[in-house]
Amino acid sequence: MLRRRESVADKLYRYRGVATVVAVPVVLILLIVLVMPRSAPKMFGGGEVAETLAEEAEGKATRIKAPTGTETYAVVFDAGSTGSRVHIYKFVEDEGEMVLQGDTFDQLKPGLSAYPETPDDAAKSLEPLLKLALKTVPENLQKSTKLKLGATAGLRLLKEGQADAILASVKKYLAASPFQMDDKTGVTILDGTMEGGFAWLTLNYLLGKLGQQESETVAAIDLGGGSVQQAFAISQADAKAAPDGYIIQLAGGPQMYNVYVHSYLGFGLMAGRAAVLDWEDTRAANPCIPNDHAGTYEYGGKTYQLAGSSSGAAFDACSKVVKLVLKLDADCGAPVTECAFNGAWGGGPKRPSAIYVSSYFWDRAVEAGVITESDAITWQLKGADVIKAGDKACGTPLSEMGSAFPLVDSKQLPYLCLDLSFQHTLLTEGFHIPDATPITLVKRVQYKGQEVEAAWPLGAAINLLSDSHRG
Template sequence: MKRARQETVPEKMRRLRGVIMIICLPIFLVSFVFFLIPRGSLSVDGGGGVLLGRTGGNSKKYAVIFDAGSSGSRVHVFCFDLNLDVQPIGEELELFKQKKPGLSSYAENPEEAANSLLSLLEEAESVVPPELRNLTPVKVGATAGLRALGMESSEKILQAVRDFLRDKSSLKVKPEWVSVLDGTQEGAYQWVTINYLLGNLGKTYADTVGVVDLGGGSVQMAYAISESDAKTAPTIKNGEDTYVKPLYLKGTKYYLYVHSYLHYGLLAARAEILKVDGAAGASCIPGGFHGSYKYNGEEFEASALSPGSSYNKCSEAALKSLKTDQPTCTHMKCTFGGVWNGGGGDGQKKLFVASFFFDRAAEAGFVDPKVPIAKVRPSDFEDAAKRACGLNLEEAQKRFPRVGPGNLPYLCMDLVYQYTLLINGFGLDKGQEITLVKQVKYRDQLVEAAWPLGSAIEVMSSE
C-alpha cells in the first residue's frame, strides 16, 4: 500500500484559517484597547483606596501645601507613591519650612504679603524634580488670621498670592487652590492627617482618635461619631455649615463631628480675656509688666495690677471669655457658646491635642520639647498655671527660661486658658489622659501633625 502524503504546515494553516481567525481576533482587540488606555489614569482599588497611575513614566507624585496661619506661614512638601503612601524627600518624609509673620500682618499691603512667601516657595520647588514641577499642585490654605480680617481685606491678599504664584512659580496652580479654609475644613484635614499617620484609616470609627487643634486664631475639635449620633445632629443656626461631615476613606464611611471656634485660638483668646474687663484681664499679667497687647489690628491694655497676676482671678476671666453660660443649649449638651459637643462616644475617648497645647507644655517644662509626642492630663496645665501665676516678670523669666520674651507676659494667662478650655469648654475630666502631639512617627520617620497632609491627600486623590 502507498503511504498517504503528509500534509505540510502551510497547507494545515490554509485549511484551518477560519478557526485561527476566530481565536486571534479577540486577543488582538483586547491588546489594542489596552494600548489606547491613558497611563496617567486614576482608579479605585477593591478596598476603596485611591491608586495613582504613572504620569510620564514616574512612579512618584508631589504636593506643595502652604499653611498661611495667623502666627506665620509654613510650607509642606509631600511625595507619594502609586498607593498614596508618603515617601521620603531626602532623609525626611516631608520638607517643612516656616517663617513669621503671617499673611494677615500685611493687611495694608497685599503684594508684600504674597512676596513674603517667596523664600518658602523656592525651598519647596528645589526638592521637586524639574520634570514634575508643572504636574505638582501647589495649594495655599489661609486659616484664622485671614478669616478674622474680613472678606474684602482677605480676598485682596488671596488675589495677590494667586498672581504671585502664577508669575513666580513653576508648579501647577489653580485659582481655587488659594483660599481661606473654613474651620471645619481645617479640623477635618487635621483629623485625616493624624489618623492616616497612625494607620487608623480603614478601621472602625471606634478605632480612630479625636483631635483638638489649638491655633492662633481658632481652635478645632474633630472626632468620628456613630451613624446614630450623626442622624441626631442639630442644625447650626446660620445654616451655612453642619456639625457632621461624611468621609469615605480606605473603603470605610466615617461620620466626622467637626467644629471650629473662631476667636478662641490662643492668640485670639488673649484679646478675649483682656476684653472681659480691665481688672480681671490684667489679673493674668505678671507684676512688673506694663504694656499693651496687639491682635488683629486692635490694641488692648495689658499692664499688671499692683499685686501681680492671680490664678483664681485669671481663671474667672478665662471662664467668662468662653461664654459657657450663654447662649445655652436647649436640647443637647454643649461645649461652649451654644455649640453642640458631638455626643461623645468611642471616637473621642483617645484624644490627640496639637499645636499651641504642645508648645506651651514644652515651655512650661512638663513636656520634653525634643520628644514628638507625650502623654499628659489637663491637670498638668493647671499645675503649671499655678506655678506661673503670682510670679513677677523677673521671677517668671528665671523659673521658665524656655519661654520667649514675647510670650512671657502671657504665660499665666495662656496656661489658665488652656486648662479652662479643656475642662470647662470641652468637658474633659482633669485626670483624663490626653496625647500632646507635634509629630507622628510614620515608617520610622517623623511627620508634622498638621492639617496640610490631609489637604495633600485630598488633592492627590482628585488629580
C-alpha cells in the same frame, strides 16, 4: 443502521460555529481585562470636604497611574495668623498606594495678616518658603507638582477687602512659579470645617487608623492662633441625630466616616488672649497678667491694654475669666450635657477615648516645662500637669520669669499665665475632658520610619493629588 461513535474532534468540528460565537466575546473580555490600568493609588478624602476641593482637579488633574517607585510631590502653604509655613510632601507609589516618604518643612513670621495695608509685601514674605520648594522638588517635576495655599483664621479676621487684596497678590506671586496651581482654588481662605477635617484626616492617616471602625480612630483638637478645631468620628446613628452643620463625610480607605467637626473662630490662643484682656470687668486689673507689667497687646488690628491685678496673677482667678469668655452656658439647641461652649453642639454624648491635641497646645507645654524631653514628638499629660505649670507661671513675678521659663520668648512671658489658664479651661470646661483623662500632645507622628508633622496640610495634599472623591 448503526451510527459510529462520534469522536471529540467530530463534535468540535460539528459545533465549530457555536464555539466561534462563544469564543469571540470571551477573548475580547480577556483582552479588556489585561489592558485595563491598575487601580488608582489609595488617596484618602471625600465627602463634603473633598467635594469642596474637587474643582482643584477638574479639567487638569488625572487619576494617578504610576508604576511602583514613581515619585510625586505636593506643595502646601499654611498661612496662619501668626506665621506662614510650607510643606513639600514627597509621595512614592507602592503597590497601588501613594505612600508618604518625606515632608520638607519651614516657617517664618509674621503671617500674611501682618500686612493689611501692603498686600504686595504679604506676597513677598513667602519668598524664602517658595525658594525652599523650588530647591526641594526636582526641576523636571516642578511643572507637574501641585501647589496650594490655605489661609486660616488670621485673614478671616481682617477688615472687608483687606484679605481679598492679600490673596490676590499672593495668587499672582505664586502663579509666576513653575508649579501647577488651580486658578480658582489654589489660593483660598480655608473654611474652619475644612481645616479641622483635614487635620483629623492627617492624624488618623499617619497613625494607621483609616479603614478601621470609628471607635478605633482618634479625636483631634488643634489650637491655632485665631481658632480652635475639634474633630472626631461618630456612629451613623449619632450622625443622623446631629444638628445641621456639624457632620461631614470623609473616606478613609474602605471606610466612610461621619466626622463631627467644629471650628471655634475667635477662640484660638492669640484671639483668646484678646478676649480675656478685653473682658469688661478685668480691663483695669486682670488676674491673668503679672502685677508688675503694663503695656499693650496687638491682635486683629486692635490694641488691648495690659494691666495686672495689684494682688498679682493667679491661675484659678484667671481661669474664672476664661470661663466667662468661653460662654459655657450658651444654649446650643441640644441637652446641656451635649453642649460645648459659645453655643456650639459638642458632638453628642459618646466621645472618643483617645484624644490628640496639637499646635499651640504642644508649644506651650514645651515652653512651660511640661514636656521635659527635647527630642519628644508625642507626650502624655493630664489636666493636673497643666495646673501645676499654670500655678508656677501665675505665681512667678515677671522679673523672675525669664530664669524660671528659659524656653519662653521674652515678649511672650507676660502671657504665659493667661495662655496656660486658657488652654486648661478650654480642654476641661469647653470640651468636657476630665482632668484625670490622659491626653496625647502631638507635634509629629512616627510614620514608616520618619517623623511627620500632624497638621492639616497633609490632608489637603492627599486631596490635592487625587481627582477621585467619594461622596
